[in-house]
Amino acid sequence: MTLTANSHLAELYRTMRRIRTFEERVGELFVRGQSAGSMLHLSIGEESSAAGVCDVMKPQDTFTTHHRGHGIFLARGADPRRMMAEIGGKETGYCHGKGGSMHIADMALGHLGANAIVGGGIPAVVGAGLSSKYLKQDSVSIAFFGDGAMQQGILYESMNMAALWSLPVLFVCVNNQYGMGTRIDQATRNTAFDERARAFGLNGAVVNGLDVEEVRDAARWLIDDARAGKPGFLSVEVYRFFGHARMDKSPYRAEVEELEGRKKDPVLFARAKLIESGLESAAALDALDREIAAEMDATIDFAVESRAPALSSMFRDVYAVGEPEPEPVRARIDRVLAREDA
Amino acid sequence: MPAMTYRDALRQALDDAMTEDKSIVVIGEEVGRYGGAYGVTKDLIKVHGPERLIDTPISEPAIIGAAVGAAMTGLRPVAELMYIDFLGMTMDQLANQAAKIRYMFGGQIGVPMVLRTQGGTGRSAGAQHSQSLEAWIMHTPGLRLAMPATVADAYHLLRQSLTKPDPVVFIEHKALYTRKEEVDLSADPLPWGKAAVRRQGDDLVIVTYSRQVLYALEAAEALARKGIEATVIDLRTLNPLDFDTIRTHVERVGKAMVVSEGVMTSGVAAELCARISEECFDFLEQPVIRVAGEDIPISVSQELESGSVPSARIIAEVAERLTA
Ligand SMILES: Cc1ncc(C[n+]2csc(CCOP(=O)(O)OP(=O)(O)O)c2C)c(N)n1
Numbered sequence: 035m036t037l038t039a040n041s042h043l044a045e046l047y048r049t050m051r052r053i054r055t056f057e058e059r060v061g062e063l064f065v066r067g068q069s070a071g072s073m074l075h076l077s078i079g080e081e082s083s084a085a086g087v088c089d090v091m092k093p094q095d096t097f098t099t100h101h102r103g104h105g106i107f108l109a110r111g112a113d114p115r116r117m118m119a120e121i122g123g124k125e126t127g128y129c130h131g132k133g134g135s136m137h138i139a140d141m142a143l144g145h146l147g148a149n150a151i152v153g154g155g156i157p158a159v160v161g162a163g164l165s166s167k168y169l170k171q172d173s174v175s176i177a178f179f180g181d182g183a184m185q186q187g188i189l190y191e192s193m194n195m196a197a198l199w200s201l202p203v204l205f206v207c208v209n210n211q212y213g214m215g216t217r218i219d220q221a222t223r224n225t226a227f228d229e230r231a232r233a234f235g236l237n238g239a240v241v242n243g244l245d246v247e248e249v250r251d252a253a254r255w256l257i258d259d260a261r262a263g264k265p266g267f268l269s270v271e272v273y274r275f276f277g278h279a280r281m282d283k284s285p286y287r288a289e290v291e292e293l294e295g296r297k298k299d300p301v302l303f304a305r306a307k308l309i310e311s312g313l314e315s316a317a318a319l320d321a322l323d324r325e326i327a328a329e330m331d332a333t334i335d336f337a338v339e340s341r342a343p344a345l346s347s348m349f350r351d352v353y354a355v356g357e358p359e360p361e362p363v364r365a366r367i368d369r370v371l372a373r374e375d376a
Numbered sequence: 377m378p379a380m381t382y383r384d385a386l387r388q389a390l391d392d393a394m395t396e397d398k399s400i401v402v403i404g405e406e407v408g409r410y411g412g413a414y415g416v417t418k419d420l421i422k423v424h425g426p427e428r429l430i431d432t433p434i435s436e437p438a439i440i441g442a443a444v445g446a447a448m449t450g451l452r453p454v455a456e457l458m459y460i461d462f463l464g465m466t467m468d469q470l471a472n473q474a475a476k477i478r479y480m481f482g483g484q485i486g487v488p489m490v491l492r493t494q495g496g497t498g499r500s501a502g503a504q505h506s507q508s509l510e511a512w513i514m515h516t517p518g519l520r521l522a523m524p525a526t527v528a529d530a531y532h533l534l535r536q537s538l539t540k541p542d543p544v545v546f547i548e549h550k551a552l553y554t555r556k557e558e559v560d561l562s563a564d565p566l567p568w569g570k571a572a573v574r575r576q577g578d579d580l581v582i583v584t585y586s587r588q589v590l591y592a593l594e595a596a597e598a599l600a601r602k603g604i605e606a607t608v609i610d611l612r613t614l615n616p617l618d619f620d621t622i623r624t625h626v627e628r629v630g631k632a633m634v635v636s637e638g639v640m641t642s643g644v645a646a647e648l649c650a651r652i653s654e655e656c657f658d659f660l661e662q663p664v665i666r667v668a669g670e671d672i673p674i675s676v677s678q679e680l681e682s683g684s685v686p687s688a689r690i691i692a693e694v695a696e697r698l699t700a
């Protein structure tokens with residue numbers, strides 16, 4: 035379906051709506067008992083951080099994400115069917131069912147990996163920045179992480195190196211106000227995170243994630259500067275609409291707070307902006323939403339119908355193809371017992 | 377006797393110990409208001425207050441390091457590491473600091489802290505949240521290591537850990553939290569450092585710990601139906617290690633198998649197997665067999681996850697061949 039106007043905001047809206055709908059389907063996969071486990075972290079409410087930053091990335095740019103990274107990868111062009119299959123632990127998934135929701139990666143799209151260690155994926159972008167500079171790849175490498183990672187020491191070691199070596203790197207904090215049940219002001223005295231980056235000699239900015247265009251504009255100058263050798267930091271302020279993971283009902287925060295927080299909805303905000311500015315009609319956007327819903331429904335079917343990985347595949351990819359593989363425990367036991375049987 | 381879960385027994389142990397010993401504080405992510413990622417410290421903040429249930433930022437090296445310093449200066453901290461996998465970030469504070477302070481400083485001071493954490497497979501939690509890293513601890517002199525399999529041991533070993541003069545790493549198994557057993561917590565516990573013989577039989581000895589104790593017992597039941605009687609030893613603590621109990625039974629029976637969820641190579645099972653082979657050599661009728669985790673990371677796929685660690689079925693199969 036084509037939108038009536040070719041406004042760029044409509045494209046950003048499409049990206050955000052696809053993320054939201056995908057995440058809703060992830061929730062369904064879990065309810066149907068078809069997800070691999072319950073450690074599924076939905077990025078509903080945070081779509082603007084993914085859509086806005088990824089919009090100004092170039093094809094050669096690379097990135098890492100935290101455990102709440104589905105939206106970022108979708109915004110970079112991921113195939114949602116292969117994502118859903120990975121979340122279901124299936125052979126057809128991006129990592130053949132070995133990684134799952136928290137470890138999706140795709141080198142073809144510059145995705146150096148999602149991470150289940152808070153802060154674990156941050157220093158890799160320093161290395162990617164080093165490669166970019168040394169190999170003249172003209173690429174920027176972006177680390178996406180949550181506000182919780184703001185209290186991990188490795189972030190500051192990474193920022194310091196990036197600034198010291200003038201690397202094409204951007205650190206993006208998706209500040210959804212909470213790390214599990216801990217609100218940001220319960221984790222630190224100073225929540226002006228951009229000040230920390232500036233203290234290390236990086237560009238630093240904070241942007242309200244309600245308006246995806248503001249996020250995009252902030253990301254643009256930061257990425258441009260990073261590409262020119264001045265690394266940066268961006269904190270996108272959003273609200274985590276739902277619990278930390280699927281089992282968390284957020285008993286630690288008041289319902290009124292949640293209802294207030296969910297009003298800060300970047301998808302609905304963009305929609306209203308499109309309609310009010312006369313760029314799109316409500317009917318056209320409804321049609322787009324339906325088209326996206328159908329696309330995302332199909333991801334569940336794809337995941338459910340896909341096969342589980344073959345048991346023998348567990349030994350593959352511990353090391354490079356062609357290198358000695360780990361010997362199965364059973365083979366070792368069999369050898370010992372065979373001697374005894376003889 | 378009342379039935380209790382492993383989780384509630386741990387919680388009860390912390391509650392009782394904190395009531396008796398005011399120097400105990402709990403430090404970790406989500407331990408206070410949230411009540412622990414797996415609910416072990418649920419509502420303890422209401423009983424013992426936020427000064428003693430200390431919520432931290434996500435800063436694991438500093439959590440463990442702060443516990444070390446607190447332990448050197450009058451407190452008895454329980455540092456909680458939400459997943460044992462995060463040892464990767466904290467090994468300096470644990471292995472270079474906590475474990476060596478008494479020795480390096482010529483015995484002047486100890487580090488009476490407990491690092492509570494949980495490990496193992498069973499929740500499709502993936503490669504960075506499912507490991508069994510007890511070998512890292514066992515390989516580090518200066519650290520004690522407790523790994524309860526039963527509800528009663530969850531209680532008693534934690535209570536005992538909280539009286540020890542040196543750092544204790546206390547590893548729970550994530551698949552056991554909801555396990556329920558009837559327990560009488562007022563009954564005298566086995567002493568710290570003593571293995572439990574969970575089942576006695578004359579055909580082979582299965583030496584194991586943590587969740588694999590339950591799998592070994594399940595396997596032993598299946599074996600019994602085929603006329604094979606196994607002794608199942610639950611080590612309870614890996615440091616100190618009760619080798620006397622292992623020796624007694626291996627010498628009596630002559631066949632031994634070691635089971636561990638951790639990866640096979642250079643793992644806990646390797647150490648136990650080596651020791652049995654060395655010390656009980658003259659009594660062994662067969663080589664000691666290791667049944668352990670594959671030498672691979674844990675996958676999120678449930679099939680690959682459960683297929684890469686020992687199960688009751690595999691233990692029984694191998695035991696049957698070993699005793700044939
Ligand atoms: C090193 C490490 N510590 C703790 C955890 C457990 N954990 C997983 S997500 C999370 C909260 C992270 O909060 P934040 O960085 O703000 O990301 P969000 O979940 O809000 O997207 C915690 C404590 C972990 N996975 N890794």
Ligand SMILES: [Mg+2]
Binds near residue numbers: 182209213214
């Ligand atoms: Mg957060």
